[in-house]
Amino acid sequence: MTQPDQTRPAEPQPWPAPQAPVPVTATVVVPGSKSETNRALVLAVLADGPSSIVNGLDARDTALMRDALRALGATIDERPDGWHVTPPASFVGGGSVACGLAGTVMRFVPPLALLADGPVSFDGDEQAYARPMAPLLGALRDLGADVTTTRAADALPFTVTPAQNQAGGRVSIDASSSSQFVSALLLVGARLRGGLEVVHEGGQVPSLPHIAMTVAMLRERGVDVDDSRADRWVVAEGPIAARDVAVEPDLSNAAPFLAAAAVTGGAVTVPHWPTGTLQPGDQLRDILAVFGAEVELGEDGLTVRGTDQLLGTDLDLGGASELTPVVAALAALARDTSRISGVAHVRGHETDRLAALRTELEAMGARVHETHDGLTIHPRLLAGGEFHTYADHRMAQAGAVLGLVVPDVVLDDVACTSKTMPTFVEAWQQMLADSVTEVDEELATEEDVDPEVDDPPSVLDGLLPVSSDESRSRP
Ligand SMILES: O=C(O)C1=C[C@@H](OP(=O)(O)O)[C@@H](O)[C@H](O)C1
Ligand SMILES: C=C(OP(=O)(O)O)C(=O)O
Numbered sequence: 001m002t003q004p005d006q007t008r009p010a011e012p013q014p015w016p017a018p019q020a021p022v023p024v025t026a027t028v029v030v031p032g033s034k035s036e037t038n039r040a041l042v043l044a045v046l047a048d049g050p051s052s053i054v055n056g057l058d059a060r061d062t063a064l065m066r067d068a069l070r071a072l073g074a075t076i077d078e079r080p081d082g083w084h085v086t087p088p089a090s091f092v093g094g095g096s097v098a099c100g101l102a103g104t105v106m107r108f109v110p111p112l113a114l115l116a117d118g119p120v121s122f123d124g125d126e127q128a129y130a131r132p133m134a135p136l137l138g139a140l141r142d143l144g145a146d147v148t149t150t151r152a153a154d155a156l157p158f159t160v161t162p163a164q165n166q167a168g169g170r171v172s173i174d175a176s177s178s179s180q181f182v183s184a185l186l187l188v189g190a191r192l193r194g195g196l197e198v199v200h201e202g203g204q205v206p207s208l209p210h211i212a213m214t215v216a217m218l219r220e221r222g223v224d225v226d227d228s229r230a231d232r233w234v235v236a237e238g239p240i241a242a243r244d245v246a247v248e249p250d251l252s253n254a255a256p257f258l259a260a261a262a263v264t265g266g267a268v269t270v271p272h273w274p275t276g277t278l279q280p281g282d283q284l285r286d287i288l289a290v291f292g293a294e295v296e297l298g299e300d301g302l303t304v305r306g307t308d309q310l311l312g313t314d315l316d317l318g319g320a321s322e323l324t325p326v327v328a329a330l331a332a333l334a335r336d337t338s339r340i341s342g343v344a345h346v347r348g349h350e351t352d353r354l355a356a357l358r359t360e361l362e363a364m365g366a367r368v369h370e371t372h373d374g375l376t377i378h379p380r381l382l383a384g385g386e387f388h389t390y391a392d393h394r395m396a397q398a399g400a401v402l403g404l405v406v407p408d409v410v411l412d413d414v415a416c417t418s419k420t421m422p423t424f425v426e427a428w429q430q431m432l433a434d435s436v437t438e439v440d441e442e443l444a445t446e447e448d449v450d451p452e453v454d455d456p457p458s459v460l461d462g463l464l465p466v467s468s469d470e471s472r473s474r475p
Helices: 034-046 060-071 103-108 110-115 126-130 134-142 180-189 208-219 255-264 280-290 321-332 344-348 353-364 393-405 415-419 424-449
Strands: 025-027 051-054 075-079 082-086 096-098 120-123 146-149 158-161 167-173 193-200 232-235 267-270 294-298 301-305 314-316 338-341 367-371 374-378 385-387 409-411
Touching: 025 424, 034 051, 034 060, 034 082, 034 103, 034 110, 034 180, 034 208, 060 075, 060 096, 060 103, 060 415, 103 110, 103 180, 110 120, 110 134, 110 158, 110 180, 134 146, 134 167, 134 180, 167 180, 180 193, 180 208, 180 232, 208 232, 255 267, 255 280, 255 301, 255 321, 255 393, 255 424, 280 294, 280 301, 280 321, 321 338, 321 344, 321 353, 321 374, 321 393, 344 353, 353 367, 353 374, 353 385, 353 393, 385 393, 393 409, 393 415, 393 424, 415 424
Parallel strands: 025 267, 096 120, 167 193, 314 338, 385 409
Antiparallel strands: 051 082, 075 082, 120 158, 146 158, 193 232, 267 301, 294 301, 338 374, 367 374
16 A cells, blocks of 8 residues: 655645543543654754664654655665665755755754755755745855745745855854754754854844754754853854654643643643653643643653643743743633743744634633733633644644544644644544553452442443533533
């Protein structure tokens, strides 16, 4: 059987988000981190020899990255024991790169074109044309490349024709709309003649933990990076050492599963949660705790237990902005008002996430106010209906969390989760099935110790049919 082409946008798939029949109680294994996988791939093709990557995320964003790197001449052999990456002897131009809707592809790959022997063209999904690119394209021009765009704005689609001298130097950029511009330049910096100094000039750079991840992964490969001053990074010229790596689980993709425990009063464990990590998703431990959940990092992984209180809260998500949609879903189900700040730039993510969240939560009955850099969410009794995902995997995650406790939430498309987790629906359904089994087993154990009960009940026996005009905010 031929495998579906993961690099294409998946056909939209409407999805009635399942309500939780019982408090969600399960162990959920989440696949590898998108951010680590795509950095590991880029660094492997820039390295001084072959590398292997174990537990790399296999999803649309990383399939696009693998194909992009192949278009530049790299060999990536996907074997059962991991991906084996051989860098090209020299980067080849003349090809075209499909970026889909992947920020890491549209930002991390164009600087590699500086090393190519000819022009490289870049295109993406229609929705990607709205994502900010201008600061990075400006930096590539400052490094001698000719960058042409086929639409009016400095955005996708575009072609990068390198100067052929592979010279580095100093570039100044405004990275207030995405940290990925900085990461993109740092990743290639050591391979440019004279290295690279990147200076940010503008408002606050978001997602700083993602830049710290880039710096750490460069240092792990022997690259000298000076990040001792705020808003300035200096990468010394030198080889990037080949390294065999294992990718951590994607902690941001754990968010909806852990949130499921918080909103239903259940308990979800995500195994293999790293005890030291640079993924911003690790902030979920603090975030879920301020919402009132119990959070425990132990040998089995991270366990989140819902309590009978989901509290409103004020959160600056500037460092972990990819969590905004799931956090907004939690806020809409909380007891009182929440304020999310520090995330003005998520207007340039897969969709304008602030507008999308306001629209969808208001349609369900919440009162939501868009601020200059976030959302104020006043919870109300919520009702189901069509929940639009805007081709955004994290909007789909938010809709799934809401659907656990609000009847009749129907996502217009759940297939967009394939961007970073093609197994999302399967994992969600398995989580709910495991929760039911867990409660059935508990009831059976009670029956063992109580001989009066002769017909062991199933938790499903007690499930009330949910009528479409009923709504509730807790199961
Ligand atoms: O470098 C990365 O891997 C990422 C950086 C962040 O981008 P922004 O700085 O644009 O938020 C984050 O939101 C995105 O999901 C992944
Ligand atoms: C912003 C995100 O992705 P991207 O890497 O496409 O920027 C995200 O995954 O939430």
